[in-house]
Amino acid sequence: MKVPFLIMVIVMFLTGCLNAQDDLKSPGSKAAHDYLREKGFLIDSYEGERGSYQLTKANIKELPHMMEWGYFAEEGVDPELYFNRNIQVEHFIVKDHPRFKKKAHVAVFLADNEPIGATSVPWTDEEALQAGWVYSLDGQTLEEVQPLPYPEWMQAWSKRYR
Numbered sequence: 001m002k003v004p005f006l007i008m009v010i011v012m013f014l015t016g017c018l019n020a021q022d023d024l025k026s027p028g029s030k031a032a033h034d035y036l037r038e039k040g041f042l043i044d045s046y047e048g049e050r051g052s053y054q055l056t057k058a059n060i061k062e063l064p065h066m067m068e069w070g071y072f073a074e075e076g077v078d079p080e081l082y083f084n085r086n087i088q089v090e091h092f093i094v095k096d097h098p099r100f101k102k103k104a105h106v107a108v109f110l111a112d113n114e115p116i117g118a119t120s121v122p123w124t125d126e127e128a129l130q131a132g133w134v135y136s137l138d139g140q141t142l143e144e145v146q147p148l149p150y151p152e153w154m155q156a157w158s159k160r161y162r
Contacts, residue, residue: 023048032090032108035115039137044103047091055082061158064134068109070157071136072117074145079161085111093123099139106137 023046024030036043059065060079069079088110097104103123109116118137136145143150 027113028088028110029090031113042095044093044095050091052086052088055087057161060161067134068119070142
């Protein structure tokens with residue numbers, strides 16, 4: 001009676017370990033994981049790919065894409081290079097975020113499995129809810145990463161991508 005139970009426990013343990021390693025099975029998830037590690041983030045968990053979209057001149061003027069790509073543009077990324085391309089979004093929970101000083105939910109954006117940039121929001125374990133709006137990867141607001149007040153920036157952004 002004890003031997004079959006022991007074998008079952010060992011099989012369950014090994015299956016769990018193998019599944020944990022399989023979490024990063026796609027090239028995009030591995031690239032996103034490496035991107036965050038290279039930026040110095042301690043990854044608590046991989047939350048999976050939560051969709052993809054095609055970047056267009058129309059949706060880059062709409063929230064949340066406008067803010068996300070606004071951060072990337074301030075980091076030197078030209079959004080126009082990604083128009084009509086599939087953008088994949090991989091999600092992670094990181095520990096000890098430099099700005100929030102606690103866990104944060106991080107979304108890494110990729111094209112052709114190559115990281116473009118990332119955003120973050122504070123994470124609240126107790127409620128399992130994200131708190132607040134999207135920030136840059138290091139936790140800055142859009143007004144902190146570019147020189148214009150948000151309404152002026154939004155108007156200039158919309159005009160640029162008519």
